[in-house]
Amino acid sequence: MAETHYDLIIIxxxxxxxxxxxxxxxxxxxxxxxxxxxxxxxxxxxDWIENYPGFPEGISGPDLSDKMLEQARQFDLQFExxxxxxxxxxxxxxxxxxxxxVLTAKAVIITTGASPRSLHVGEEKFHGxxxxxxxxCDGPFYKDKxxxxxxxxxxxxxxxxxxxxxxxxVHLVHRRDQLRAAKILQERALANDKIDxxxxxxxxxxxxxxxxxxxxxxxxxTNEETKIxxxxxxxxxxxxxxxxxxxxxxxxxxxxxxxxxxxxxTSIPGVFAAGDVRSTPLRQIATAVGDSAIAAISxxxxxxxx
Amino acid sequence: MAETHYDLIIIxxxxxxxxxxxxxxxxxxxxxxxxxxxxxxxxxxxDWIENYPGFPEGISGPDLSDKMLEQARQFDLQFExxxxxxxxxxxxxxxxxxxxxVLTAKAVIITTGASPRSLHVGEEKFHGxxxxxxxxCDGPFYKDKxxxxxxxxxxxxxxxxxxxxxxxxVHLVHRRDQLRAAKILQERALANDKIDxxxxxxxxxxxxxxxxxxxxxxxxxTNEETKIxxxxxxxxxxxxxxxxxxxxxxxxxxxxxxxxxxxxxTSIPGVFAAGDVRSTPLRQIATAVGDSAIAAISxxxxxxxx
Numbered sequence: 001m002a003e004t005h006y007d008l009i010i011i012x013x014x015x016x017x018x019x020x021x022x023x024x025x026x027x028x029x030x031x032x033x034x035x036x037x038x039x040x041x042x043x044x045x046x047d048w049i050e051n052y053p054g055f056p057e058g059i060s061g062p063d064l065s066d067k068m069l070e071q072a073r074q075f076d077l078q079f080e081x082x083x084x085x086x087x088x089x090x091x092x093x094x095x096x097x098x099x100x101x102v103l104t105a106k107a108v109i110i111t112t113g114a115s116p117r118s119l120h121v122g123e124e125k126f127h128g129x130x131x132x133x134x135x136x137c138d139g140p141f142y143k144d145k146x147x148x149x150x151x152x153x154x155x156x157x158x159x160x161x162x163x164x165x166x167x168x169x170v171h172l173v174h175r176r177d178q179l180r181a182a183k184i185l186q187e188r189a190l191a192n193d194k195i196d197x198x199x200x201x202x203x204x205x206x207x208x209x210x211x212x213x214x215x216x217x218x219x220x221x222t223n224e225e226t227k228i229x230x231x232x233x234x235x236x237x238x239x240x241x242x243x244x245x246x247x248x249x250x251x252x253x254x255x256x257x258x259x260x261x262x263x264x265x266t267s268i269p270g271v272f273a274a275g276d277v278r279s280t281p282l283r284q285i286a287t288a289v290g291d292s293a294i295a296a297i298s299x300x301x302x303x304x305x306x
Numbered sequence: 307m308a309e310t311h312y313d314l315i316i317i318x319x320x321x322x323x324x325x326x327x328x329x330x331x332x333x334x335x336x337x338x339x340x341x342x343x344x345x346x347x348x349x350x351x352x353d354w355i356e357n358y359p360g361f362p363e364g365i366s367g368p369d370l371s372d373k374m375l376e377q378a379r380q381f382d383l384q385f386e387x388x389x390x391x392x393x394x395x396x397x398x399x400x401x402x403x404x405x406x407x408v409l410t411a412k413a414v415i416i417t418t419g420a421s422p423r424s425l426h427v428g429e430e431k432f433h434g435x436x437x438x439x440x441x442x443c444d445g446p447f448y449k450d451k452x453x454x455x456x457x458x459x460x461x462x463x464x465x466x467x468x469x470x471x472x473x474x475x476v477h478l479v480h481r482r483d484q485l486r487a488a489k490i491l492q493e494r495a496l497a498n499d500k501i502d503x504x505x506x507x508x509x510x511x512x513x514x515x516x517x518x519x520x521x522x523x524x525x526x527x528t529n530e531e532t533k534i535x536x537x538x539x540x541x542x543x544x545x546x547x548x549x550x551x552x553x554x555x556x557x558x559x560x561x562x563x564x565x566x567x568x569x570x571x572t573s574i575p576g577v578f579a580a581g582d583v584r585s586t587p588l589r590q591i592a593t594a595v596g597d598s599a600i601a602a603i604s605x606x607x608x609x610x611x612x
Contacts, residue, residue, distance in 0.1 A: 019359045028489040053325045053595045056377035071362035183334040281569050282600045289359045290596015294588045
C-alpha cells in the first residue's frame, strides 16, 4: 500500500475541517484534509445563512463553502477524497486507511460533523421518491404540491419556511404542543398561512405507488391516526454524530459526540475534535470555526513538542 | 436617573459583542450593546485579516467591523455609548450605570476584550509622539524613517512586517533568542531585509526633545545598553483583559481574564463572558464569534427560564 506521511491529518471537510486546514497550513504544517464526498459538509444543504458574522447581506451555504475552500487552498492545504476504512490513533504515529492508501501523521483533527436522524418508519424506500432531509436540494420539486414536514427545532421551522416558497401547503408535524425553535422563527412560521401546525403528533408511516402519496400521522394524546395526502415528507428531527468509523477509540458523550476539552484535545494525545462532531452546547458555523482555530493551534503545539 | 429595562445587556462592541448582539436580537431578545468609544474593538487597529474563514481575499479590520455592525443592526440590536461606571450583577435584575443612565436587564454578556500591555519605561509621555501600539494607525507617519518594535509573538511579527511598508528599517527587540510567532510569520520576518532582529534584549527607556529620538535597549545576557536612533517605538508585548470595571464581582484566572464554562457562563448566574476577555487558549476573531454565539444562546435559555 502507498504510504504518505504528513504532520497533520484532518478528517472531514465541512466549515470545521476547512478552517482547521487553513489555520494549520498557514502555520506551515504539512496538512492533508480527508473528505468522503465533497467539501462543505452540512452547509452544502443550507440555502441561506444570515447569522455567520461578516455577511450582513447573508450568504448561501455553497457560496460560503466555496470561499472557505479557496481560502484553505491559498495556504497549500492538501486533499484526499475517499471513505476512511481504518484508523489507528494511539501512539506517536497515527494512521488512516482510505482505499489502497495509508496516510500517517503526528496528529489528527476529527471534524466529521453529524448527519440527520431518521424517523425509522421505513422512509428509506422513499429516498429520492418523496422523502428528503434537505429543502434546498428538493424543495423546488414540490411546486404547488402539499408536503409534510417533521420536527420543532430551528432547522425544522427554518426549512419549512423555505418550503413555502414552493409548496402550496406544509403540514408541520411536531410531537409537542409548542415549537422549540427560536422565537423569531416561531413567529414567522405561525404567521405563515402556508404552514399548518400538526401539534402533539408523530409520523408512523407513509405509502404510495411510485413515491410518497400519503403520510400517516398519529396524535400522541388521542392515539388517533390520520392520513395526510402529501407528495413529500421532509424530516428534521435531530442529528447523529459521524463517529461510527472510530469504534470505541475515543471517549464520547451519551449520544456518541466526541468529548474534547477547551483545547479541543480528546482522550488520546495528539487527537483533536472540532465542530458538530464534538460534544458541545451549540452547533453553528460560528462555533465550528472557533473550535477549529483552537484545534489547529493545539495540534501545532502538540506537533512542535513531539 | 433615567432607567431603561432590557432583556439583555452586552458590554463591549468588538467582534464578540457584535456577534452576541446579532444572535440575541435575532432570537428576539430586547438587547442593548454598551460600548465605551466605537464598535469594532481590537480589529479596528488590525490592518489585514487573512485567517477569518469566509474571506479568501482577506479583509481589513475596519471593513469586517463595519460588516458585523451592519449585520447586528439588521436584527434591531440597540446601542448605548459611554463608560460603564458601576455594575450590579448579582440577583435577578442586573444593572449598569453609564453617566446619568441606568440600564437594567435579566442577563449580561461581558465582551470587553483586552488591551495592549505597557512597557512601563515611561513611554506614556511619548504617546502620540512616537510611541504606538498600532502599526495600521501610525505606520504611515514613519515613511523612510527608522523605528523600534518590541515583542516576539504573532502580533509583533505581523505588525513589524506591516511597518516595513513604510519604515526604512525596523529593529525588532525581543527578550529571547528566537521568536514565538507562527513559523510562516517568522520566515517572512527573517527573510525581510528591512527587519533587524535585536535578540536577547529589552527596552529600558526612550528619549527625545519633541518626540522619540532614541530608544535604549539592554542586552539581558551581557547587561550592555545601546541607544538606537529611531523616530518611533511600536510595543507588542501582550494584552491585558479589560476587567478592572468589574472589581472582584466575578471569578477570574491568574491574569484577570474571566473564567467561563463551555456555555460561557461565569460564576454569577445570568452573567456570561465571551471573546478576548474570557480565559481561553486562543484569542482570534474566529474564537470570539464562536464564544459569542454560545453566550447569546445561553443567555436566551437563562432568560426564558427566569
